[in-house]
Amino acid sequence: MGKADGFLTVRRATDQLESTRQRIRHFHEFTRPLSLPQWQDQGARCMNCGIPFCHSGCPLGNLIPDFNDAVYRGQWQKASELLHQTNNFPEFTGRLCPAPCEEACVLNISEQPVAIENIEKTVADQAREHGWHKPVRGSVRTGKKVAIVGSGPAGLAAAEQLNSVGHDVTVFEKAAKPGGLLRYGIPDFKLEKQLIDKRVMLMEAAGVKFECGFEVGQKISAIDLQQAFDAVVLCAGASQKRELDVVGRRAAGVMQAMDYLCHNNQVLSGEVDLKSSHCAKDKKVIVIGGGDTGSDCVGTALRQGASSVLNFEIMPKPPAERSVAEPWPFWPMRLRTSSSHQEGGERHWSLATQSFVSDAKGRLTGLVTVEVEWCKDQGTLAPVMLPDTQKEWSCDLVLLAMGFSGADQKLAKSFGCELSARQLFMAGDSDYRLNDHGLFASGDCRRGQSLIVWAISEGRELAYQVDCYLMGHSHLPRKGQGDLPGPA
Numbered sequence: 048m049g050k051a052d053g054f055l056t057v058r059r060a061t062d063q064l065e066s067t068r069q070r071i072r073h074f075h076e077f078t079r080p081l082s083l084p085q086w087q088d089q090g091a092r093c094m095n096c097g098i099p100f101c102h103s104g105c106p107l108g109n110l111i112p113d114f115n116d117a118v119y120r121g122q123w124q125k126a127s128e129l130l131h132q133t134n135n136f137p138e139f140t141g142r143l144c145p146a147p148c149e150e151a152c153v154l155n156i157s158e159q160p161v162a163i164e165n166i167e168k169t170v171a172d173q174a175r176e177h178g179w180h181k182p183v184r185g186s187v188r189t190g191k192k193v194a195i196v197g198s199g200p201a202g203l204a205a206a207e208q209l210n211s212v213g214h215d216v217t218v219f220e221k222a223a224k225p226g227g228l229l230r231y232g233i234p235d236f237k238l239e240k241q242l243i244d245k246r247v248m249l250m251e252a253a254g255v256k257f258e259c260g261f262e263v264g265q266k267i268s269a270i271d272l273q274q275a276f277d278a279v280v281l282c283a284g285a286s287q288k289r290e291l292d293v294v295g296r297r298a299a300g301v302m303q304a305m306d307y308l309c310h311n312n313q314v315l316s317g318e319v320d321l322k323s324s325h326c327a328k329d330k331k332v333i334v335i336g337g338g339d340t341g342s343d344c345v346g347t348a349l350r351q352g353a354s355s356v357l358n359f360e361i362m363p364k365p366p367a368e369r370s371v372a373e374p375w376p377f378w379p380m381r382l383r384t385s386s387s388h389q390e391g392g393e394r395h396w397s398l399a400t401q402s403f404v405s406d407a408k409g410r411l412t413g414l415v416t417v418e419v420e421w422c423k424d425q426g427t428l429a430p431v432m433l434p435d436t437q438k439e440w441s442c443d444l445v446l447l448a449m450g451f452s453g454a455d456q457k458l459a460k461s462f463g464c465e466l467s468a469r470q471l472f473m474a475g476d477s478d479y480r481l482n483d484h485g486l487f488a489s490g491d492c493r494r495g496q497s498l499i500v501w502a503i504s505e506g507r508e509l510a511y512q513v514d515c516y517l518m519g520h521s522h523l524p525r526k527g528q529g530d531l532p533g534p535a
């Protein structure tokens with residue numbers, strides 16, 4: 048802690064944002080970074096607490112007070128080295144993480160927390176601009192071969208870690224390009240895809256092989272894969288989309304949010320041409336689901352020129368502030384307004400969709416909702432429909448953003464794995480093993496729909512376990528702290 052009174056004399060600041068009017072005209076990132084001296088001031092706000100609760104909030108155990116101090120001193124390369132000790136991809140988390148570390152920051156008790164996430168992004172961007180990231184290739188090769196199925200953040204983190212200790216890693220990805228939901232779910236205005244390309248190039252230069260357009264279970268059987276490799280790691284995501292089985296679901300104009308977002312990401316990268324069915328221009332759009340996916344649909348539809356956007360959520364509106372039931376340093380369920388929600392559209396809570404309405408040609412014209420109240424039924428909360436609250440809303444496009452219901456059953460079957468009641472791979476919480484013969488799983492396919500920071504954390508932890516399985520021991524770093532229950 049270089050500046051003893053930084054937290055008293057400097058106010059929190061973060062990147063400036065383009066005006067909402069300007070930024071919905073394009074799909075690029077829209078932040079205007081502060082200057083480096085301004086970031087040094089932000090680093091000075093960190094109090095280097097005796098017990099840094101920020102550590103416990105971070106699923107990666109990032110060395111937050113240490114890199115804040117390096118930033119304060121203008122030691123950007125040192126800050127980058129500290130950051131990369133615990134996080135393979137800070138340029139992703141620095142842009143996309145909901146920042147449980149900031150909720151847990153001691154300054155957050157009585158003041159605005161240290162701008163940890165934005166500092167992380169700035170450090171990562173400095174590192175990229177100055178070429179401080181070098182390909183990390185273990186100098187001693189072990190001759191052991193590892194197959195990783197899926198190239199989302201869990202698969203990428205596992206691949207980088209395992210390659211760094213000398214194993215020969217091949218990542219199999221069924222999509223055309225690597226990145227998982229980073230590339231095909233999250234829109235460019237939150238994460239421009241050249242950041243993923245840059246990482247993949249570094250990993251390739253370090254010796255990781257990528258086989259894209261290669262679906263495991265189709266192009267190669269699970270048995271052949273296990274025979275060809277010493278260990279097989281499943282990081283295949285939780286790809287089963289939750290459905291809304293109500294009257295009229297098959298109307299033309301009702302689609303899964305992921306089909307919509309994925310198509311639009313492919314359009315932006317030039318992989319496909321825009322289909323009119325997947326374009327919101329001049330349409331009245333309703334997004335069902337108030338999470339990250341729903342918010343990304345709102346931002347995308349506004350950029351495509353939707354005439355109106357409504358966002359429905361079945362849960363009640365959360366409180367604006369943390370409730371007494373969730374005291375600091377815990378992650379609070381409070382109202383969060385994403386940058387997309389700031390851009391436009393209207394949010395409605397406690398609404399359940401009962402049916403879709405279509406015209407004689409089967410084209411969507413509206414949907415019917417009912418208001419719900421959440422009541423305890425045998426200890427668990429359940430929605431109760433309120434009488435006389437039915438309402439029909441006119442719309443031309445409905446996007447179903449209600450989350451994911453689990454991992455790919457076909458893939459599980461091909462590896463002879465039974466899924467849990469939540470339809471997830473049942474690898475252990477600490478050993479990530481699916482069996483004793485070198486089959487492992489991590490990321491969303493194991494823990495359920497979650498966050499990038501958790502996927503990276505699981506990928507790293509899994510790598511340690513795979514290395515132990517292959518070598519009998521491992522020098523790979525383990526997770527630091529990150530033991531507060533945080534966002535899923």
Ligand SMILES: Cc1cc2nc3c(=O)[nH]c(=O)nc-3n(C[C@H](O)[C@H](O)[C@H](O)COP(=O)(O)OP(=O)(O)OC[C@H]3O[C@@H](n4cnc5c(N)ncnc54)[C@H](O)[C@@H]3O)c2cc1C
Nearest residue numbers: 197199200201221227228263283284490491497498499502
């Ligand atoms: C729209 C959207 C927005 C989100 N926004 C955020 C956000 O802002 N912040 C945040 O922290 N989290 C966000 N998330 C969640 C985050 O993206 C996920 O938690 C994370 O990507 C999970 O990583 P993963 O590696 O486990 O799986 P994924 O990213 O899902 O990657 C799995 C990969 O496995 C591949 N695969 C599957 N089966 C096979 C097979 N048989 N053969 C070969 N490859 C296969 C898939 O094609 C995919 O590329 C968002 C999610 C969505 C859907």
Ligand code: SF4
Nearest residue numbers: 093094096101152153
């Ligand atoms: S809790 Fe906040 S103030 Fe304390 S060390 Fe962490 S970032 Fe700095």
